[in-house]
Amino acid sequence: MIKVVKDLEDTPTSLNERKTNRKRDNCIKDAKYHYKKAFDQQYKQQDVKTNLKKIYNEKCAFCEQKIRECKDNNLEDCSQTIEHYRPKGKYYWLAYSWDNLLWCCHRCNQNKDNHFEIDSNQIEYEESFRENIHTSTNNYQELENPKMINPEIESVLDKLSFYDGVIDSNDVRLKYTIKQCGLDRDDLNEARQIIIEDFIEKLIDKKLKNEPLIEDLKELISEFKNQESEFRALRYWISKNYMSLID
Ligand SMILES: [Zn+2]
Structure with missing residues (x-):
């Protein structure tokens, strides 16, 4: 969202x-x-x-x-x-x-x-x-x-999480919206998890080779900013949490 x-x-x-x-x-x-x-x-x-x-x-x-x-x-x-x-x-x-x-x-x-x-x-x-x-x-x-x-x-960007592609939130209203619209349905979770895995794999690969991650992060942020991208909220969340995801 x-x-x-x-x-x-x-x-x-x-x-x-x-x-x-x-x-x-x-x-x-x-x-x-x-x-x-x-x-x-x-x-x-x-x-x-x-x-x-x-x-x-x-x-x-x-x-x-x-x-x-x-x-x-x-x-x-x-x-x-x-x-x-x-x-x-x-x-x-x-x-x-x-x-x-x-x-x-x-x-x-x-x-x-x-x-x-x-x-x-x-x-x-x-x-x-x-x-x-x-x-x-x-x-x-x-x-x-x-x-x-x-x-x-409303902007809810900072209230969402996507661990394993599963959309979630601590916010009561967001929980309600996720539940009623079925935003945690399997096909959506899977589509989001593919985006996370692809990105994290790229970063881990770079890290192992001791190469800088900056270009990949820039690309992710530009995808988030691009109004036409699907799952922009997910891309925003990845950009804020990639450090913990590659550990
Ligand atoms: Zn929909």
């Missing part, structure tokens, strides 16, 4: 078009999200996808793996999904809100499902929310204290 910067002023046009506004009004009027294809389609418009894909560098908000582009809107057969940080069932007025939409892989999305525990009371809809419908939820964080990390708001 790595912090992602989204320009909340740059809302995709389709989230404000008449058709979307009508669906939003409908949900607000009935105080519930309508689980129907016509309602789902409005947050899956092409401009939303294009924008999110770019902002997230084609990677999942939670597991940081690249996601394949989907050709149609049939999410059942699709590896790429648009995820609502706050579930649209409970927060029906946020179904089409730009600050509530994340780019997320099918596996993390399915695991996360409607899990969204909060430590305080849930925000209830108020008419005034309409004015800033795309930028209001930053204010919710402090009021609700959700357990789920929001990668568009």
Whole structure:
């Protein structure tokens, strides 16, 4: 998981078009999200996808793996999904809100499902929310204290560990997020462990030959800084812990 910067002023046009506004009004009027294809389609418009894909560098908000582009809107057969940080069932007025939409892989999305525990009371809809419908939820964080990390708001780099490729944390909220999204699933652990082993092997080899490690470390850090790299949080952790790993 790595912090992602989204320009909340740059809302995709389709989230404000008449058709979307009508669906939003409908949900607000009935105080519930309508689980129907016509309602789902409005947050899956092409401009939303294009924008999110770019902002997230084609990677999942939670597991940081690249996601394949989907050709149609049939999410059942699709590896790429648009995820609502706050579930649209409970927060029906946020179904089409730009600050509530994340780019997320099918596996993390399915695991996360409607899990969204909060430590305080849930925000209830108020008419005034309409004015800033795309930028209001930053204010919710402090009021609700959700357990789920929001990668568009928080940086958790220094709170994660990846021993043997297994993602872990001492932070209660991160533990919750890891568990609910299944970020410690086998295929992810294995993919991360391969990156660790490859890097550590290179370093041990250099160390045995008494060669400097600086070039390999520079390369690792540049991979971490590269927005397009997968598993950037892992690469950051390796750069901070390589000494203990090669011992
Ligand atoms: Zn994922």
